[in-house]
Amino acid sequence: MKDNTLAVLLVEDNPEVASLMCAMLKKAKSVRFDVTTADTLESGLNLLRTQDFDGILLDLTLPDSNGLETVRSVHAQAANIPIIVLTGVDDEHIATNAVREGAQDYIVKGSADINGLIRSVLYAIERKHAEEELRRARDELELRVIERTEELQRINEFLAKEVEERKETENQLRIANSRLKETQAQLIQAAKMEVVGGLASGVAHEVKNPLAIILQGVEYLERKTDKDDKSVATTIGFIRNAVERADNIVRGLMDFSSISQLNMENQQIVPIIEKALMLLKHQFDKQHIKLVKKFADNLPELLIDRNKIEQVFLNLLMNAADAMEQGGILTVSIYRQTREQANSERKNEVLIVQIIDQGTGISDKVKDSIFDPFFTTKRTKGGTGLGLPIVRNILETHKAVIEIKNNPDRGAQVLIRFAL
Ligand SMILES: Nc1ncnc2c1ncn2[C@@H]1O[C@H](COP(=O)(O)OP(=O)(O)O)[C@@H](O)[C@H]1O
Ligand SMILES: [Mg+2]
Structure with missing residues (x-):
């Protein structure tokens, strides 16, 4: 609508009806109707192709088209423009079908008074606008939902990949950690060995000779003491065992440190x-x-x-x-x-x-x-x-x-x- 003016296409083959309608619409006070007339479907469609209209008043019985077919043709050509069908008194059935085919409303010719006609045209235009608005909002919403869904999918994939990568890293860390522990254990073992090895040969050599002397002494005592004195013999037996055990350790230590x-x-x-x-x-x-x-x-x-x-x-x-x-x-x-x-x-x-x-x-x-x-x-x-x-x-x-x-x-x- 420009400057409160509504451009209306009136498709009507009866010139008397057409001029009557024009006259009625011109009387509107709140808006100004700029009416263009066509007397055949073809000329109406031609006008729709070349000009912008805010509404269409459409007679269904035209020289080149008849009944619902007329509504379909016009609706196919101008789906965005509200159509108000003009019908005869006994065509009410066709009129309701026309609404089903895409018309916004219908007016029974001759019955409408001026105000009724104007109101009907204005409402039809208004309704169509609201419908269009609603459709646009719905389309936009759908688009946003699709976009958001895609975005969520992308985020999802990204997160899944992230989780996968994290698992992999965790795994590698675990492997590295267990290798580290192993190496650590080996190092500790090696260090222990070195300390023990070094000490061992020193101590072993120092202890070996005294042990040999003690053992000789034990053997001497065994020979010299009274065989009948059980307690002495037992004691010497204990000493011998202890010395042999010590000797055993010393020999082990020397083995341990002399493997080079x-x-x-x-x-x-x-x-x-x-x-x-x-x-x-x-x-x-x-x-x-x-x-x-x-x-x-x-x-x-x-x-x-x-x-x-x-x-x-x-x-x-x-x-x-x-x-x-x-x-x-x-x-x-x-x-x-x-x-x-x-x-x-x-x-x-x-x-x-x-x-x-x-x-x-x-x-x-x-x-x-x-x-x-x-x-x-x-x-x-x-x-x-x-x-x-x-x-x-x-x-x-x-x-x-x-x-x-x-x-x-x-x-x-x-x-x-x-x-x-
Ligand atoms: N075949 C085996 N069955 C059970 N335990 C064993 C066996 N071999 C070694 N061990 C264990 O390992 C320990 C250390 O062995 P080793 O170094 O030879 O010292 P030792 O024999 O003087 O105790 C043993 O005391 C024993 O507990
Ligand atoms: Mg052993």
Whole structure:
């Protein structure tokens, strides 16, 4: 609407009706109607194509179109402009259908007074505007909802990715942390070994000679004292035991600190184990320990120090025997294993020595300490706690790895891997 003027297209083939309508509309006081007339559908449509109108007054019975078809054609051409259908007295049925087809309202020709006509046109225009406004608001809302949904989806995806990345980082941190802990444990172990090693050789050498003298003295007293005096003999027996125990520790310490002098030779490992087993045969028999040997054929030679490796097996087999006071089966296996190496074409060949006992196993409480120097659960039975630290030291100088764990059912097992 410009300057309170409403442009109206009047499509009416009856010139008398047309001029009557024009005259009535001109009488409006609140607005000014600027009426353009057309007497056929075609000329009406042409006008709609070239000019802007605020409303259309449409007769349904035109020379070139009839009934609802007229409404459809005009509505198709100008969907945004309100249409008020003009009908005859007996066309009320068609009129309501016309409203269904998109017309805003209808006026029965001849019945409308001036005010009724004007009001009807104004209301129709008003209603159409409100409808349009509503439609625009709805479209806008829909658009906003779509935009917001897309935005939320984007945020969602972003968050999901973020969570994924965070999980990955967390995982990496966990791995790094556990590696750090491992390295830390190794460093502590190495530091302990160095301190103990250094102290050990000094103390051992200092204590060795006095011990030898005490032992000689004990032997002398044993010879010289009255054999019938039981209490003296018992006391001397105690002293002898204590001195032997001390001597044992001293020897262990010296072993522990003197592993740098190695005598390496290429040789078979089986004879070395056989010798250790033979040395312990008496003890095994005494404890009802049944030995099972599973040695593979054609085993390769290893570059090793025969005496040191024998000492390793003696220590491990003695530990197994100590754990099997009630007897049981002791299984010693030697075999070769090929493992695929990650990220490499090369295969990893190892020789494995496995000692499986049916003893007490190792409790969770002590399992982290068994390689510590002087750690023993057998102190009252003469344990020194130097066996496993010595074993580990010797194996380290042979680039071999040792692992001790409990069996699923009972007892413990030792696994040694020599690189080939
Ligand atoms: N085969 C085994 N079964 C159960 N416990 C074992 C075994 N081997 C070692 N241990 C545990 O590890 C500890 C340390 O062993 P080791 O260093 O040889 O010292 P020791 O034998 O003098 O106690 C033992 O006291 C024992 O508690
Ligand atoms: Mg031992």
